[in-house]
Amino acid sequence: xxxxxxxxxxxxxxxxxxxxxxxxxxxxxxxxxxxxxxxxxxxxxxxxxxxxxxxxxxxxxxxxxxxxxxxxxxxxxxxxxxxxxxxxxxxxxxxxxxxxxxxxxxxxxxxxxxxxxxxxxxxxxxxxxxxxxxxxxxxxxxxxxxxxxxxxxxxxxxxxxxxxxxxxxxxxxxxxxxxxxxx
Amino acid sequence: xxxxxxxxxxxxxxxxxxxxxxxxxxxxxxxxxxxxxxxxxxxxxxxxxxxxxxxxxxxxxxxxxxxxxxxxxxxxxxxxxxxxxxxxxxxxxxxxxxxxxxxxxxxxxxxxxxxxxxxxxxxxxxxxxxxxxxxxxxxxxxxxxxxxxxxxxxxxxxxxxxxxxxxxxxxxxxxxxxxxxxxxxxxxxxxxxxxxxxxxxxxxxxxxxxxxxxxxxxxxxxxxxxxxxxxxxxxxxxxxxxxxxxxxxxxxxxxxxxxxxxxxxxxxxxxxxxxxxxxxxxxxxxxxxxxxxxxxxxxxxxxxxxxxxxxxxxxxxxxxxxxxxxxxxxxxxxxxxxxxxxxxxxxxxxxxxxxxxxxxxxxxxxxxxxxxxxxxxxxxxxxxxxxxxxxxxxxxxxxxxxxxxxxxxxxxxxxxxxxxxxxxxxxxxxxxxxxxxxxxxxxxxxxxxxx
Numbered sequence: 001x002x003x004x005x006x007x008x009x010x011x012x013x014x015x016x017x018x019x020x021x022x023x024x025x026x027x028x029x030x031x032x033x034x035x036x037x038x039x040x041x042x043x044x045x046x047x048x049x050x051x052x053x054x055x056x057x058x059x060x061x062x063x064x065x066x067x068x069x070x071x072x073x074x075x076x077x078x079x080x081x082x083x084x085x086x087x088x089x090x091x092x093x094x095x096x097x098x099x100x101x102x103x104x105x106x107x108x109x110x111x112x113x114x115x116x117x118x119x120x121x122x123x124x125x126x127x128x129x130x131x132x133x134x135x136x137x138x139x140x141x142x143x144x145x146x147x148x149x150x151x152x153x154x155x156x157x158x159x160x161x162x163x164x165x166x167x168x169x170x171x172x173x174x175x176x177x178x179x180x181x182x183x
Numbered sequence: 184x185x186x187x188x189x190x191x192x193x194x195x196x197x198x199x200x201x202x203x204x205x206x207x208x209x210x211x212x213x214x215x216x217x218x219x220x221x222x223x224x225x226x227x228x229x230x231x232x233x234x235x236x237x238x239x240x241x242x243x244x245x246x247x248x249x250x251x252x253x254x255x256x257x258x259x260x261x262x263x264x265x266x267x268x269x270x271x272x273x274x275x276x277x278x279x280x281x282x283x284x285x286x287x288x289x290x291x292x293x294x295x296x297x298x299x300x301x302x303x304x305x306x307x308x309x310x311x312x313x314x315x316x317x318x319x320x321x322x323x324x325x326x327x328x329x330x331x332x333x334x335x336x337x338x339x340x341x342x343x344x345x346x347x348x349x350x351x352x353x354x355x356x357x358x359x360x361x362x363x364x365x366x367x368x369x370x371x372x373x374x375x376x377x378x379x380x381x382x383x384x385x386x387x388x389x390x391x392x393x394x395x396x397x398x399x400x401x402x403x404x405x406x407x408x409x410x411x412x413x414x415x416x417x418x419x420x421x422x423x424x425x426x427x428x429x430x431x432x433x434x435x436x437x438x439x440x441x442x443x444x445x446x447x448x449x450x451x452x453x454x455x456x457x458x459x460x461x462x463x464x465x466x467x468x469x470x471x472x473x474x475x476x477x478x479x480x481x482x483x484x485x486x487x488x489x490x491x492x493x494x495x496x497x498x499x500x501x502x503x504x505x506x507x508x509x510x511x512x513x514x515x516x517x518x519x520x521x522x523x524x525x526x527x528x529x530x531x532x533x534x535x536x537x538x539x540x541x542x543x544x545x546x547x548x549x550x551x552x553x554x555x556x557x558x559x560x561x562x563x564x565x566x567x568x569x570x571x572x573x574x575x576x577x578x579x580x581x582x583x584x585x586x587x588x589x590x591x592x593x594x595x596x597x598x599x600x601x602x603x604x605x606x607x608x609x610x611x612x613x614x615x616x617x618x619x620x621x622x623x624x625x626x627x628x629x630x631x632x633x634x
Contacts, residue, residue: 044200045364045623046396054393059401065409080336083325088333095337102337105420109345112413116353116406120360123402127395130387137390143371145391146364148200148623 012135012183013038013155014166015142016175021047024150027173028053031154034169038158042136042151061122068118069111076110077103138182153181193287193625195469200623203470207619208372210465215612218464223608229601236594237312245315247591254574254586259313261566262596264421265449266306266603267347268442268562271414272450273299274354277361278410281403286625287478290470293365293618294461294611295454296358301606302453303351305599310343312595339423346420353413357406363389364399364620418446425569431512432573435500441493445562448486448532451479452558457607459552461616470617473546480539480551483558487536490565494533508578516572520585524568531561 018024024041028050031039041050080103084090089097124130136142136153145151152175154166170178194203240247250257273295280288311317323344325334334341366386373379389395422442425433455476462471501513516525535557544550571586588596610616 041393042391043393043396044204044368044391045620046400048400051393051397056393056397059398061398061401061405065405069409079325083333084336088331090335092335092337099337102342105342105416105423106336106345108416109342109349109413112409112416113349113352116356116409119402119405119409120356123360123398124387126398129389129395132383132388134388134390146368146371147204 010183011156011163012138012181013153013158013161014163014170014178015136015139015151015153015181016170016173016178017141017144018150018152018173018175021050021150023174024152025049025053027152027170027175030173031152031169035160036154036158036166038155038161040153040155042142042145042153044146044148044150060126061119064118064122065115068122069115072114073107073111075114076107080106135181135183139179141177141179149176193289193472193474194622195472198469198626200626203622203626204368204372204619206467206469207615207617207622208369210611211369211613211615212372212374216464219608219612223605223612226601226604226608229598230605232594233598233602236591236598237308239591240312240595241317245313247589249587249589249592251584251586253577253582253584254571256313256570256574257586258588258592258596259309260424261563261570262599263306263309263313264442264566265563266302266309266599267350267421268418268446268449269453270299270302270306270350270354270450271418271443271446272454273297273302274350274357274410274414275447275450276454277357278407278414281407282411287475289621289625290467290472290617291454291458291475291479292621293358293361294458294616295450296354296361297607297610297614297616298450298454298457299354300351300358301603301610303347303354304606305603307347307351308595308599310347339420339427342420343424346417350413350417353406353410357410360399360403360406361618362614363387364391365615365618367391368619369615415443418443430573430577431501431506431508432497432516432569435497437493437496437500441490441496444486444489444493445565448483448490448558449562451483451486452555452562455479455483455551455555456559459548459555461611463548465611465616467617470622473548476548476551477545480545480554483555484536484539487532487558491533494529512573512576515576516568519572519576521568521572521575524564525572528561528564528568531557532565535561 016027018027021043024043025047028039028041032053032055039054041054043050077100081098081100084099084103085097092099095102136151141149142151152170152173154161154170158166160166167178198206248257248259250259273292276288276295277292277299281292311320314320314323322332323334323341334344363386366382367389370379370382370386373382419439419442422438426435426438428434458471458479459476462468498513501509504510516522535554538544538550538554544554575584575586577583
């Protein structure tokens with residue numbers, strides 16, 4: 001695992017493994033202070049402090065949900081209006097063709113349906129899923145990221161990235177191990 | 184992690200993220216326990232009975248049922264409402280308790296969500312076969328067709344189509360999204376390559392990166408916020424099937440809240456029915472603790488009291504209204520041909536849950552299980568009483584009739600119980616029945632939790 005003379009071609013980045021979330025959060029902050037920007041952290045469960053330490057801004061999922069909900073509600077209502085007033089007007093017990101109170105219920109259900117799809121599909125798209133292959137899976141210890149270990153990745157695309165310097169920097173953060181991520 | 188109120192911890196002490204992961208995922212990887220084959224085998228036989236009855240039904244028609252004029256609804260609607268109600272506890276536990284930050288929900292939510300899905304699947308069978316020609320059931324959906332017909336959107340039965348299909352879809356999405364990080368855990372822990380590939384395909388390349396989690400948490404919270412009003416709307420819409428009709432005993436404004444409370448009541452009873460034996464069989468007492476069982480029993484008691492209040496209001500309103508048909512409806516329930524059902528209903532739904540007031544009952548999973556079984560039966564009886572007594576005795580004595588289920592009614596109903604149990608057993612065998620990643624978050628030392 002001595003990476004001093006490793007070549008950087010075919011390298012995706014360097015990954016440091018930590019035993020505790022606090023170690024990872026401290027490492028994220030230190031890496032940001034050292035000027036690294038192309039960072040990613042991997043944790044077995046959501047930790048707000050990690051994405052805050054990485055400087056991520058707000059998720060776009062709520063906006064998508066709002067749009068989905070608006071589309072569902074308005075689309076659902078307009079469709080029922082069109083069916084009941086334009087396409088197939090039917091006199092049901094003397095009620096108006098545009099029985100909007102009754103139409104609110106399917107409109108509500110359509111709002112929930114499209115908003116839920118927007119939340120799920122939006123999350124997938126923003127996360128770039130499905131993605132069957134990713135270089136981080138080449139690190140053998142990475143399987144522990146879905147159990148109880150915490151990882152910090154500095155990507156090769158980072159302008160500050162230098163195979164030797166970055167490795168030294170990561171090793172200074174008291175990790176369990178620093179591994180090279182092969183492309 | 185004992186809280187200031189000095190309650191029992193949610194997870195037994197001594198567990199770490201690693202041990203929680205190992206324990207829950209080992210259930211999936213271990214050899215199939217022998218009791219599982221016995222339990223699954225028995226439910227599978229009931230599934231065969233269901234298929235037999237469905238085949239008979241499709242070849243013969245709904246005439247094999249006990250339905251008649253005037254009782255045209257019968258078992259199909261009773262079972263639909265019963266199953267949908269059971270499903271509601273899953274959504275309540277996973278969505279509403281999430282929004283209310285009730286951390287104890289974590290070890291039961293996955294399981295309860297699966298229960299929702301399977302209950303809705305069982306529920307969905309009944310309206311489809313009740314239409315008589317299920318191969319034409321797609322006529323319920325609005326789609327451009329050569330007959331140039333469109334559904335009639337003023338009818339609660341069409342609202343039902345939208346409400347139940349949306350509910351089934353959103354429940355499935357919620358369940359699957361919740362599973363993704365755990366599928367990734369199973370992928371990383373599988374030894375055989377084909378298992379890795381299979382779990383990996385469903386985990387869709389989940390890496391647990393900060394970006395992933397960030398969007399994930401927001402999406403999950405949004406889904407919970409959407410599922411919460413949805414679950415209330417679904418049972419309200421189902422109650423409209425009755426309340427919009429004009430029959431005495433159906434045409435009541437109390438129906439939506441009364442049905443929603445009944446649904447949660449029935450659902451918690453079913454979660455208890457399933458989780459009490461399963462925690463024992465899989466030795467999950469560390470995760471599904473007595474505190475979980477007690478909390479669920481208390482919710483069951485609280486919603487049971489709302490339901491009991493609903494029954495009392497029905498009786499009160501019948502006499503307060505001064506309407507002779509309403510008065511007759513209640514007297515007919517209490518002392519008419521179906522009085523046995525009504526009294527059994529009072530025993531199982533109103534009296535039996537009161538046992539939970541006693542500490543002795545509350546601290547014994549076996550006794551809580553017994554109460555939950557009473558409620559399971561009671562909620563079915565409630566729908567029986569509502570559907571049958573009102574339909575069989577409407578305004579005009581010349582159009583009165585009687586009703587009782589035939590063998591085929593019962594075999595279909597019991598068959599869906601078999602289907603439900605078979606699906607539950609498959610689920611607990613092949614997927615993590617407790618949300619692993621959420622369990623990690625409630626351990627001491629995780630996030631900002633005190634060590």
